[in-house]
Amino acid sequence: MRVGGAHACILGYVGTERVTPGSQSSLREANRARIVSAVQQRGSLTQVELAGVTGLSPATVSNIVKELTGAGVLATAPTSRSGRRAQQVTLARNLGLVGGIHFGSRSLRVCVADVAQRIVADQRMPLPPDHRADAGLERASLLLTELVDSVGASMSEVLAVGVGVPAPVDPESGRIVSVGVLRGWDGVSVPEVLERRLGVPVRVDNDSNLGALAELRHGAARGKRHVAYLKVSHGVGSGLIVDGRVLHGRTGAAGEFGHITIDDNGPICRCGNRGCLDALIGAPALLRMLESSHGHLTLSDVIARAQDGDPGCRRVISDAGRLLAVAAANTCNLFDPELVVVGGRLADAGPILLDTFRNVLAQRTLPSTAGPVEVVVSELGTAAEVRGALALALDHVGIAVAVAG
Amino acid sequence: MSSSHDVARQTQDGTAGGRTEARTTTPVLSVRGVSRNYGAVRALVDVDLDIHPHEVVAIVGDIGAGKSTLARVMSGALAPDTGTIELDGRPVTMPSTRDARAHGVAAVFQDLALCENLDVVQNLFLGQELRRAGMLDERRMERRAWELMNQLAARVPSVRAPVRALSGGQRQAVAVARSLVGDPRVVIMDEPLASLGISQTAEVLNMVERLRESGLGVVMISHSMVDVQAVADRIVVLRLGRINGDFDAQHASYEDLIAAITGITPTGRTPRRPGPDGV
Numbered sequence: 001m002r003v004g005g006a007h008a009c010i011l012g013y014v015g016t017e018r019v020t021p022g023s024q025s026s027l028r029e030a031n032r033a034r035i036v037s038a039v040q041q042r043g044s045l046t047q048v049e050l051a052g053v054t055g056l057s058p059a060t061v062s063n064i065v066k067e068l069t070g071a072g073v074l075a076t077a078p079t080s081r082s083g084r085r086a087q088q089v090t091l092a093r094n095l096g097l098v099g100g101i102h103f104g105s106r107s108l109r110v111c112v113a114d115v116a117q118r119i120v121a122d123q124r125m126p127l128p129p130d131h132r133a134d135a136g137l138e139r140a141s142l143l144l145t146e147l148v149d150s151v152g153a154s155m156s157e158v159l160a161v162g163v164g165v166p167a168p169v170d171p172e173s174g175r176i177v178s179v180g181v182l183r184g185w186d187g188v189s190v191p192e193v194l195e196r197r198l199g200v201p202v203r204v205d206n207d208s209n210l211g212a213l214a215e216l217r218h219g220a221a222r223g224k225r226h227v228a229y230l231k232v233s234h235g236v237g238s239g240l241i242v243d244g245r246v247l248h249g250r251t252g253a254a255g256e257f258g259h260i261t262i263d264d265n266g267p268i269c270r271c272g273n274r275g276c277l278d279a280l281i282g283a284p285a286l287l288r289m290l291e292s293s294h295g296h297l298t299l300s301d302v303i304a305r306a307q308d309g310d311p312g313c314r315r316v317i318s319d320a321g322r323l324l325a326v327a328a329a330n331t332c333n334l335f336d337p338e339l340v341v342v343g344g345r346l347a348d349a350g351p352i353l354l355d356t357f358r359n360v361l362a363q364r365t366l367p368s369t370a371g372p373v374e375v376v377v378s379e380l381g382t383a384a385e386v387r388g389a390l391a392l393a394l395d396h397v398g399i400a401v402a403v404a405g
Numbered sequence: 406m407s408s409s410h411d412v413a414r415q416t417q418d419g420t421a422g423g424r425t426e427a428r429t430t431t432p433v434l435s436v437r438g439v440s441r442n443y444g445a446v447r448a449l450v451d452v453d454l455d456i457h458p459h460e461v462v463a464i465v466g467d468i469g470a471g472k473s474t475l476a477r478v479m480s481g482a483l484a485p486d487t488g489t490i491e492l493d494g495r496p497v498t499m500p501s502t503r504d505a506r507a508h509g510v511a512a513v514f515q516d517l518a519l520c521e522n523l524d525v526v527q528n529l530f531l532g533q534e535l536r537r538a539g540m541l542d543e544r545r546m547e548r549r550a551w552e553l554m555n556q557l558a559a560r561v562p563s564v565r566a567p568v569r570a571l572s573g574g575q576r577q578a579v580a581v582a583r584s585l586v587g588d589p590r591v592v593i594m595d596e597p598l599a600s601l602g603i604s605q606t607a608e609v610l611n612m613v614e615r616l617r618e619s620g621l622g623v624v625m626i627s628h629s630m631v632d633v634q635a636v637a638d639r640i641v642v643l644r645l646g647r648i649n650g651d652f653d654a655q656h657a658s659y660e661d662l663i664a665a666i667t668g669i670t671p672t673g674r675t676p677r678r679p680g681p682d683g684v
Contacts (some may be wrong), residue, residue, distance in 0.1 A: 123608075124525070124607065125611065125634050126611070128633075128635045139631075140605040142602075146603055150604070296653070300618065301459075301618075304618075
């Protein structure tokens with residue numbers, strides 16, 4: 001695999017809105033950029049879809065795609081769309097690779113994908129409770145380097161790396177802005193550490209925000225504009241999509257769903273408040289409830305036993321669904337999403353979680369003539385966050401299109 | 406569970422006294438009062454340990470703390486000087502690893518003991534070949550080999566690849582798969598992560614999780630605290646041949662473990678069992 005031909009060079013970041021002087025050649029260049037950025041965001045789409053997304057005429061799209069394919073920027077493959085022949089357009093694979101890293105509360109997942117967002121290497125590993133930033137980032141960079149090696153490439157071919165962490169992150173600086181939410185990571189500037197270690201640009205965001213982004217681009221929320229993505233794993237978080245964009249707020253702490261207060265007299269949360277959702281339905285809380293009756297379990301044990309019909313495990317998950325819905329109802333009343341996507345490990349429990357969730361959510365949101373908000377399970381499952389990290393990395397790779405003519 | 410355990414549990418988490426009594430399973434494998442000397446060296450001194458099904462117990466400690474000796478005693482490779490090994494609460498004698506395997510206790514030692522020139526299937530069934538009408542049943546062995554490798558989610562290019570051609574993590578997977586051939590209930594792994602790269606470490610850790618999920622008791626000996634805390638349910642610290650702490654992995658901090666390994670007693674924490682000589 002080789003990076004960057006003579007025609008495609010990679011710049012820092014090319015904004016989607018570009019000022020276009022009125023000449024015909026600059027208009028053509030703007031159209032090319034529009035097509036490349038559309039393909040870059042969606043990974044792969046047909047020419048007809050491309051025309052719809054960019055607003056260009058099918059003939060223009062066809063011409064530009066042909067030109068860019070010749071220049072080695074795009075690649076096309078025959079496919080069929082509602083029974084008709086069509087051309088699937090992706091970025092040319094030899095433009096380079098991107099890396100995605102997802103730190104969960106108890107696991108690390110690292111993926112390497114090509115610019116067409118096809119995952120070429122993927123590895124997950126468990127992490128200790130309260131893992132620390134220095135050791136975690138060291139492991140992640142080692143793992144990424146080994147994965148890149150394993151596909152016969154070198155780190156110089158990696159264009160950018162996206163990272164998701166389970167704590168609020170300032171999207172501009174990549175610094176963890178929370179105190180106490182992710183012990184051992186407070187105030188750490190992830191890009192600073194990783195860029196020095198890996199020598200490639202690194203972008204960081206909250207993992208639930210990335211899950212939301214991935215569901216919006218490739219998963220259950222495709223084509224929606226207002227979406228709430230709820231991640232219920234070891235910790236609880238959410239990513240909010242408003243008007244097709246991830247909502248970050250002032251410092252990146254928007255959507256800190258896990259720290260909505262549910263019970264004024266509840267247990268003290270790791271953030272220092274009382275009765276946060278995360279302190280009530282995060283994995284440690286669920287496992288503690290089962291400890292006296294079931295002994296030492298892990299989250300996947302609880303889900304597996306619930307599915308096998310264990311009444312205690314079912315009850316714990318269904319109660320979690322109720323509390324989740326209480327918090328989700330407040331969120332829905334605030335910004336009225338078109339869709340609620342439930343992701344994370346606990347979503348694997350399916351109806352045990354979701355039946356209660358849907359009922360309580362419908363009870364607690366403002367009744368609407370449009371009916372209750374639609375609730376679906378994540379399409380990407382536990383890969384959502386790492387897919388979002390890949391998308392984040394790719395969004396910040398500028399593929400400048402300098403084709404002669 | 407003996408009362409000395411309760412003391413240890415309470416020191417880890419003062420609010421949860423008595424929580425381990427409610428455990429719904431009885432231990433599969435118990436070590437009772439085991440001591441073992443090498444000449445004047447006391448490698449193990451009066452060690453008690455319970456392994457439950459569906460549980461990963463990590464044994465950590467300094468060099469010479471007795472970790473490998475304990476693993477060898479538990480797997481029948483070494484006879485204790487005093488003390489007994491119990492299976493399902495009944496004392497058994499396991500004079501060899503073969504007897505231990507027959508009792509459902511399989512071990513994977515540091516050297517893995519694989520034959521480089523043989524392929525994965527041949528290694529798995531070496532000395533325990535499946536036969537049909539007196540002939541080797543290659544098809545059944547190959548199918549079973551794939552089943553075992555899939556159960557471990559181990560990625561090998563082919564079960565007909567010679568072990569020579571495999572990476573360190575893949576070899577570890579083959580060695581673990583071989584220990585699973587006799588459907589054991591406890592798997593003992595001695596330093597499974599030694600000299601592995603990070604992605605192979607990841608594979609072995611995922612494999613330990615898979616073993617646990619399929620209901621086995623897993624004993625893992627390691628000195629990598631991060632890896633131990635990532636997969637273990639319980640962490641047992643050995644120091645100078647004695648058990649110097651039995652921690653719930655969920656709540657034990659890195660500092661607690663290091664303190665127990667090095668013999669420091671942090672303020673507010675009492676050692677698990679003050680020995681007769683006041684240790």
